[in-house]
Amino acid sequence: MEDVLKKNKLQTLREIFSPTSLPFSEGLLKKTRSVLEEKDLPTRKDENWKYTNLNGLKKLSFDKDMANEILENPFISEGSNRLLIKNGVVIDSTKTIEGVRTNWSDKTLPEVVGSGVMDALNVLHCTAAIEIEFSSGGKTKELELVFENSINTQSFPRLFIRCKKGCKGTVILNYQGTTENASFSNVSSFIDVEENANLTIHKIQKNGVNAFDLQREYVNQSANSTFTINTFCLSGKMTRNDLYIKVKGNNCETYMNGAYTLKGKSHCDNHTTVDHEVAHCYSKELYKGVVDGFATNVFNGKVFVRKDAQKINAFQSNANILLSETGTVNSKPELEIYADDVKCSHGSTTGQLDDEAVFYLRSRGLSEKAAKELLVKAFLGEVLEEIDHEEVRSYVEGQIELHFTA
Amino acid sequence: MIEIKNLHANIEGKEILKGLTLNVNAGEVHAIMGPNGAGKSTLANILAGREEYEITAGDITFDGVDLLALSTEERAREGLFLAFQYPVEIPGVSNVNFLRTALNEIREAKGEDPITAKEFMALVREKSKIVELDSKLASRSVNEGFSGGEKKRNEIFQMAMLNPKLAVLDETDSGLDIDALRIVAKGVNSLKSPENASIVITHYQRLLDHIVPDFVHVLYDGKIVKTGGKELALELEEKGYDWIKEEMQVS
Structure with a gap:
């Protein structure tokens, strides 16, 4: 009894998660454990979680058996480079796709880490690690990863995507769940776009109506690179995306597009940050969505323009249509500009369909x-x-x- | 075709129509004229099914059906068409895409098969010629960035595409220059047949030089107060509406 009282929400929650069996370095595991010893789940008192409440996580319960409902063909692309991660685990990790690593029997995982409790959870309970590299001379130009949840389970993938100097690549991250699925997905992605590279990510979140899907992308862009991420939040009980883009080199282009269709009681939250550290870059963000039923959408878009990052063009727009009187939209565009020769704009609108x-x-x-x-x-x-x-x-x-x- | 009997209607508690009666038969063109605020546009909006109006008395029978019991879209599917006084701009919805959806919904309601892409495009080409509407306009977003004249021509183009039994033209001449007026009128005339009918609502006689009405009605203070032939329109143009108002007060 005393034990129960002492445990915080996070510790209670962790009891249903299996520990990772992937080869992280001891140092990283130790560091991560110490992060979790001190912290609890974020609450509404944290500015970044003001409109998104994680209390629902405590109701999670996972299945032991295999599913009887399966998705017929969860793939979107027709290409041959397709990889299935089913109920959190890579299926057929012996299959080789050039430039893709799913088998870690001979190597420890990269040391790179994100920040916060969710990222720490991703490390300690990681279920799959996938490394993707687009390199010159490499045959793989496009890859689709399907994350299919057909039982209620934990799916904690860790993705490392690198688009090498001068290369071009496209990744489709396709999250699919059976209709009523109630899984917990917690994804950390580390993305490097090297000099003169061009990387596009299409992210589709079509989860079961009871599923939680919390994701973070940490993106670094080097000089003269182009990075595009298109995010589609189509279903799920709670979808939360934290997109951090650091633009570290000159002459970069960054495109963020998002669309969401919410109904029922679903809750969708897109937090995006573009950090212009250097001059002569362009970024454009457009997120639009419709909110029906009792659904809630949260948008928080931050653009930083650091001191001396002159000649930045940064545009951001979020537009919402409420289809019901009971839907909610919380939209917060933010600009923080420390340079004096920049062109930036942001806008947010929420309205209804035009009756006329x-x-x-x-x-x-x-x-x-x-x-x-x-x-x-x-x-x-x-x-x-x-x-x-x-x-x-x-x-x-x-x-x-x-x-x-x- | 349509029988409007003793129609009374309010908007926001204000009575606009005060016992309007009108019969239109197949093959006829009726013009409704009248001063500002007489209730002309109210009549058009009620026929199309706009929900802001409250019908307090009277009834409307359209081809044997109780029109007031139908929703806006059901009326359209029964063959009623309203050419808007102020056509709405709808960014992102292409004219042809929307018309194809409309045409197919109407066909589905009649138990017909959807139109094929080939038939549809042939129809678009044929009908856009009637109003001299550039086929490029047909594929652009509905009315977006159209000039006043283009918007009205687009209304007649839609009318030609949907081939209604009864067309109600609400101040279709407003905002048109002489050339556009001629094109619009030509379009309306070419669609005339013994099976269909039109109600032309207008302020000015000039449209009626081009679309020759069989009957002209004067709507004043919520009622049809005078009915005549096309010469009545000329008389109104010459003398204005004051003599009608005076006649009304005398009686």
């Missing part, structure tokens, strides 16, 4: 539902236009349609 437009469409024979669907598609179309990957775009378009029929 709905009436106009209905007067031509469209049902109210079809009219609203058409307007929502048009609203999100601005984000989809930015997606140059045909299969990803048509998948997301299809999901938007399904969102209205299901």
